[in-house]
Amino acid sequence: MKILNYITKTVWVLSLVSLFTDTASEMLYPIMPIYLKTIGFSIVLIGVLEGFAEALAGLSKGYFGKLSDNSGKRVPFVQLGYSLSAISKPMMAVFIFPLWIFFARAIDRFGKGIRTGARDAILSDEATAESKGKIFGFHRSMDTFGAVLGPIIALIYLYFYPQQYQTLFYIAFIPGVLAVLASFLLKDKIKPHPIEKKPTSFFSFLNYWKTSPQQYRKVVIGLLAFTLFNSSDIFLLLKAKQAGLNDTYVIGVYIFYNLVYALSAFPIGILADKIGLKKMFIFGLSLFAIVYFGMAFSKSLFSISIFFFIYGVYAAATEGISKAWISNISDKKDTATAIGTYSGFQSICTLIASSLAGLIWYQFGPNVTFITTAAVTLLVIIYFSFFIKDKIIKNGTPI
Template sequence: MTQKLLSRTVWILALVSLFADVASEMLYPIMPLYLKSIGFSVLLIGILEGVAQAISGLSKGYFGRLSDRTGRRLPFIRSGYLLAALSKPMLAFSSIPLWVFGARTLDRFGKGLRTSARDALLSDEATPETKGRVFGFHRAMDTLGACFGPGIALVYLYFNPGQYRPLFYYAFVPGLLSVLLLYLLREKRKPAKALSPRTKYNFLDFLHYWRESPLTYRRLLVGLLLFALFNSSDFFLLLRMKEAGLNDTHLIGLYILYNLIYALSSYPMGVIADRWGLKRVYLFGLGLFVLVYFGMATFELNWVYLPLIFLYGLFAAATEGISKAWITNISAPQDTATAIGTYTAFESIATLGASALAGLLWQLYGAAATFLASGIAALLVILYLALTTSSPVYRRA
């Protein structure tokens, strides 16, 4: 019996991600403005985001491990999306710093709670030969939300300038829709792993998987994390273009264009990866990253940024979903959530370091040196992955 390329479960999870991302991206452009309007300093905003992202990253590893051990996916996915939806109106309910910290952390904790289990469920719905297109399709729908969300926010603020607080309540609606859609899914519970009665769960338990994992997984993760360490926040791209003279409208337009290219390219990139190989497409994506960052380091002509952002959207489509598909193809099915969770946990930490490193390089040597260093690092990662890794598949019994 042949399996559908995109099953009902994949479609529902994709729609869930679309609505959840609409809710999140409605608030993304105005979050720093709102926080400053209620008295947060730039330093406090940085601390808030750093703590929230760290909790998100570490919880992905923990709950991925727990999902594999219990043999369950949906409870983690539903709870994670529910917490993220509830956090949106909570952010506007009170301006007390401790409350805002709690609400923002709840949102990121919800992301950590759901991500590994969701990606493992996507993997379960694919064969080794269709992983690229399944993860690519999900990434495409997720990123469409990143196109719609800022657009909704821009229209709202055009008619209601400076009125940030109601937008947080409106964002609850698509967030709630994402949760309700999940109740259309049913899960075939897998047997829980047999563990010793002395086995205890702890928040960093997923770290043990590094020693237990296949050598191919560890080699791949080294390359992915080295790249993450030099792949700083997209904020630096926007800052570079702002310094070159682009106004706020052009910057937001380019941000929406990036997400649109990312969304429209993700599924085709997944199809190509299934045919040509996950490794080849991922390395192609890194090559695009090198071109973009070298271009950012070299040019300050406004018209150049349009093709660079176009290429940057293709880079994201060729790497984000593809990396997860590659990981699931070299991990045992019973360890899928753990493998993804361990990677995303380490990646979150590396990403925090990447932005700090980029900021330091920018301050000491300027923007061109920052982008040049990242481009050179990506070239070295391409060489490392080309020589040390392969993309074999784990055949299901």
């Protein structure tokens, strides 16, 4: 019970908002490529659509994080961001023209870009340096439960109404609306001193890289080096499919992975506060390397299930932990900018990573893809272990 005292009303509300939103998004994730193909999208066009959407989200995260810090406001960015994502769901089903689909998908990703930095800054403000792991871990747990509920709802619906994809987009609007309504329970904290508002250009967040603490730059370089070789989860699912699992088992292991992730993120966050965020992150990277080495040679449902279990623990030990770590090594007044800038670069690197993985897969096969990724991860582990020290930034000074 003492641990739950750290979870304030604001953290609960933000976590519920994320749960509802992820339920809506993950409800559509398994069927999105199938739906797009049924309305005439080619594989190439689907790739262009997703690349465009992720690039937009990536660039906007840094800008809106900077804008949130400069304005001193958090909640309006959260509310607008989640509202745009909710609206985008039924828009995908109203019309099927390619330009309209691009527009709807762009609105969804733009909403993510608007809210990410401000939301994570609120979470950081609700924690102390010693409880960041708990707060971010709890939020990740709730968020990822949505990734469990969403696909389950989609599977049940499609069992009774096969191939009726458009209706699912309207159903996904319901948890999206619940997320928006919950976001109106949030309130910005009154600042003790008025914030001097500054003009913010779209790429002004890039200036933060020059002025940020050295520790921030060193940590983010390591995180981005890992991201450059950490391709989409789709490649793991493709490997599972190639190993002989049918579609039901493939979706099943994806739900299993998210369930493990959701159940372990909070306890791992608690443990991270005790042993240190850096140590926990390195532990997560070690699990990732094990999974990728192992998946290169996995051919049975049992071994694939084991590696997806480990993969869920890896995600819990890195996703929220990395943001908690960044919030501890950046000045409080720049939290949204620091996380937004990292998240923006991360989105771009993820795009490159998936393209690179696809190229290696095509040229040399899946085994080389997974072994290459695991080998690079070992180099990143060495970098974090020997070149990065645990520090906390307070009032612009490392302590």
